[in-house]
Amino acid sequence: MTGGSQxxxxxxxxxxRRAIASGVFACALGASACGGGQPAVRGFGSSEIxxxxxxxxxxxxxxxxxxxxxxTGGPGGGVPKSATYWTLNLSTGAVQSYGSEYPxxxxxxxxxxPYTCSVEFIGLPTTLTLQIIDNSTGLETDIPNVxxxxxxxxxxGTLTAFILQPNGTVLSTGPYTQLEPVPLxxxxxxxxxxxxxxxxxxxVTVTVQAASSSTPGNLGVYAIDLSSYAITEDIPAVxxxxxxxxxxxxxxxxxxxxxxxxxxxxxxxxxxxxxxxDAGMTMFAGxxxxxxxxxxxxxQIPPGTSSPMPQGVISSASSAGYFQASxxxxxxxxxxxxxxxxxxxxxxxxxRQVIACPSSPEAHMAGVRSSDGTRVLFVTPQGCCQYLGxxxxxxxxxxxxxxxxxxxxxxVASNVVTAAFxxxxxxxxxxxxxxxxxxxxxxxxxxxxxxxxxxxxLMQNVHFVVPGEAQxxxxxxxxxxxxxxxxxxxxxxxxxxxxxEEIYDIGVGGWLITGYDYSTQDTxxxxxxxxxxxxxxxxxxxxxxQFIVLSGSTDADGGLFPDSSSSPAVLTVVYVVRGRxxxxxxxxxxxxxxMADLQ
Numbered sequence: 001m002t003g004g005s006q007x008x009x010x011x012x013x014x015x016x017r018r019a020i021a022s023g024v025f026a027c028a029l030g031a032s033a034c035g036g037g038q039p040a041v042r043g044f045g046s047s048e049i050x051x052x053x054x055x056x057x058x059x060x061x062x063x064x065x066x067x068x069x070x071x072t073g074g075p076g077g078g079v080p081k082s083a084t085y086w087t088l089n090l091s092t093g094a095v096q097s098y099g100s101e102y103p104x105x106x107x108x109x110x111x112x113x114p115y116t117c118s119v120e121f122i123g124l125p126t127t128l129t130l131q132i133i134d135n136s137t138g139l140e141t142d143i144p145n146v147x148x149x150x151x152x153x154x155x156x157g158t159l160t161a162f163i164l165q166p167n168g169t170v171l172s173t174g175p176y177t178q179l180e181p182v183p184l185x186x187x188x189x190x191x192x193x194x195x196x197x198x199x200x201x202x203x204v205t206v207t208v209q210a211a212s213s214s215t216p217g218n219l220g221v222y223a224i225d226l227s228s229y230a231i232t233e234d235i236p237a238v239x240x241x242x243x244x245x246x247x248x249x250x251x252x253x254x255x256x257x258x259x260x261x262x263x264x265x266x267x268x269x270x271x272x273x274x275x276x277x278d279a280g281m282t283m284f285a286g287x288x289x290x291x292x293x294x295x296x297x298x299x300q301i302p303p304g305t306s307s308p309m310p311q312g313v314i315s316s317a318s319s320a321g322y323f324q325a326s327x328x329x330x331x332x333x334x335x336x337x338x339x340x341x342x343x344x345x346x347x348x349x350x351x352r353q354v355i356a357c358p359s360s361p362e363a364h365m366a367g368v369r370s371s372d373g374t375r376v377l378f379v380t381p382q383g384c385c386q387y388l389g390x391x392x393x394x395x396x397x398x399x400x401x402x403x404x405x406x407x408x409x410x411x412v413a414s415n416v417v418t419a420a421f422x423x424x425x426x427x428x429x430x431x432x433x434x435x436x437x438x439x440x441x442x443x444x445x446x447x448x449x450x451x452x453x454x455x456x457x458l459m460q461n462v463h464f465v466v467p468g469e470a471q472x473x474x475x476x477x478x479x480x481x482x483x484x485x486x487x488x489x490x491x492x493x494x495x496x497x498x499x500x501e502e503i504y505d506i507g508v509g510g511w512l513i514t515g516y517d518y519s520t521q522d523t524x525x526x527x528x529x530x531x532x533x534x535x536x537x538x539x540x541x542x543x544x545x546q547f548i549v550l551s552g553s554t555d556a557d558g559g560l561f562p563d564s565s566s567s568p569a570v571l572t573v574v575y576v577v578r579g580r581x582x583x584x585x586x587x588x589x590x591x592x593x594x595m596a597d598l599q
Contacts, residue, residue, distance in 0.1 A: 041539065042589065043541075044538075044593055045591055046541060046589050046590070048589050049090060050093065050095060050587050050588040051584060051586065055578070056072050056073050057576060058072075058083075058546070059548045059574060059588075064105070066090045066091050066572075067087055067089050068090065068548070068550070068574055069086070069088075069103050070085075070088060070588070083100065085098045085099070085100070085101065085103055112135060114134070114135055115132050115152050115157070116135055117130060118130075128146050129143065129144045129145075132153065141176060143176065143179075145164040146161050146163055147161075147163065148161065148194075149161035150194045150196070150203035151196065154201070157177075158174065158175060159172075160172070160173040160203050160206075161179070162208075163179070165181075168187055169189070171184055171206075182229060184224070186208070186211065186213070186224075187210055188210045189210060189219060190208065190209040190261060191207075194207075204226055205225055207224075207234065208221070209261065211237065215237065215257075217257065218237030218258065219237055219257070219259055219260070220233060220234075220236050220259055221270070234287075235259050235287060238256070238257050239286070239287070239293075239295040240287065240294040240295075241294045241295070242254050242284075242293050242294070242296070242297060243296060243297070244296070244297045245297065245298055245353060245354045246351075246352065246353045247405065247406060248298055249299065250297075251282075252280040252300050253278040254276070256277060257275075257277075258274060259272055260273050260274065260275055260307065261273070262309065262310070264330070266328055266330070269285065269287060270287075271347065273301060280300055280301075280303065281301040282297050283345070284296065284298060285298060291352075298347060301334070302334055302335070305334070305335055308332040311330065311366060312329070313328075313329035313330070313346075313369050314366075314369065315371070316420065316423065319423045319424045321423075321466050324372065329369065330346070330349070331346045331357075331365070331366070331378070332344070333365065334361075335361045343359040343361055344359035344363075344365055344378060345357075346376070348399075348406050351398065351399050353405070357378055357394040358392060358408065358409070358410035360392055360414070363391035363392060365380060366380070369421075371421065371424070371425050373398070374397070375396065375398065375447070376395070377396075377419050378394040378408075382417065390414065390416060390417050392416060393412040393416040393419055393430055394408055394409065394411060395409055395411050397409075412442075415432050416431065416432055417431045417433050418430065418462065421446060423464055423467070423470070425446045426485075427443060427444065427446055428443065428444055428445075428446060429464075429485075438456040439458065440453050441453065441454055441455045441456070441462070454490055455490065458476070458478070459475070459476055461474060461475050465532070466505070469484075469486065471483070471485075472485060473495075473503070473532070475503070476492075478497070479494060479495075479496065479497050480499045480503065481493060481495060482495065495530055495535070496516035496530050498516060498517050498525065499516050499518070500515045501525075502548075504549045506571070506598070508595070508598050509533075509598055510531045511530070513529055513530075513571075514527075515547060516537075517542075522543070522580050523578075524542075524545050525542075525545075526539050526540075526541070527547045527573065527575050529593070529597070538597075540573055540575065541577060543579050543585075544577060545577070545578045546575065546576040547575035548574050549571055549573050549574075550572040550573075550574065569594060569595050570593070571593040571594075572591070575588075
């Protein structure tokens, strides 16, 4: 939105005429709340799967093809746990209780595992006692002082593990009741990760932090082949050559003989901290096979703080719904950096540059990359359905090649709850929740220019429509609306009133699935298909208290349907009916929506 009057709106406000029209529409469907006692009309082949009337029932989600999880009795988690969890097979109607434990994911292999493994953690340094139960006999075998193990034994009973012995950490393998040590020319201090062959499900390599027997004080990172026990040096304890990366702020020594944790694999090299000769800690990238230095120092970790955990940057969908492949970008949130110019450090893998972004301690910002890969917004990460925190908003602009410099600027100092780029990259939005007053919606060009507030009110689930260019959709004071940021003025398009639960964008012809015409008296609503472009509505049920939408996969443009070449593409809408008065209609229902229904 550039130039001209932008059109400022403020909510709450209601459109009485439309609200009345919606009420007439709901009564025409035969909703019991409108009187007359007529059963509700249900569409799209709706059928009742489980008759149940329980005000504590909560649909939790999917648990394998055609199976959902629901809970009753109250919230899960905590002590004591009050919820009881159930699975429901939508095809057979079979219900199974799992008590207070959430149902495990479905197993891809029908036979039960021959062994069950559990661990008991023991003291510091952290080791564990590995408890292995033979599922055929019930016999338990305990293996103490285990530093790390590859996986629970399979049919052959083989275990591969590192075990702490008086003479050091020993790699042991063989039948778990008769483990044999494997001689290594390394003194292992920690295990980074195990690599499992996806075909055989057997461990093939293990990556460790270790010292060679000739230099016991120097710690590097090594990969051990578990068939030949050949050792490959991945990160040397002493760098071959080292320099500060472009954009880094040099601080402290560049001499080191110790690689520490955590180590992150990025392509053919790694990101990792080093203990420096001056007792400081510095984050590094490398080793590189080309370039002036084999390892690049990125930033010094604030003294007295632990190594920050790396976090990846996610990409935005394009106007067509596709995601452009980009080189990885990794960020670290620093805390306790007294006097530091930045709390957020970012590694630009493509340009081998460090970006120092304005942030604030404890913000834990996450990166969202524009669809063309040229910019990144850093904002407090949020859950799927509500805004859980606030913080600053920063915009990183990436260089066009390593010869230019990346940059990062602070757009908003605080109170930002969410932000995103438009699919076409021409615009962005963010929400500001002041300490007092209403939520503010701000928009700007894709480069952050021309920022201005365009509205205030109760706004939820604000997001860009995909596929699409710059259409912003949200629940505004309970109503589902959208408007186009390319328009010179704000023109709100109303999709549905009194929306509840989620918005499922199908990605086909403007169709979405949502709940609307919510009744606060009955705590139910109409669930159905709504077309954001035409306003057409195709109800599924008018007295639903909850619903979820299940799909086997998503298509390339981000919609709920699989690729149209697949046959047949079906969405399953599972919903809970709970009328004002007890009725045989109360229960869990399901409906089917196909591509043909959207024509």
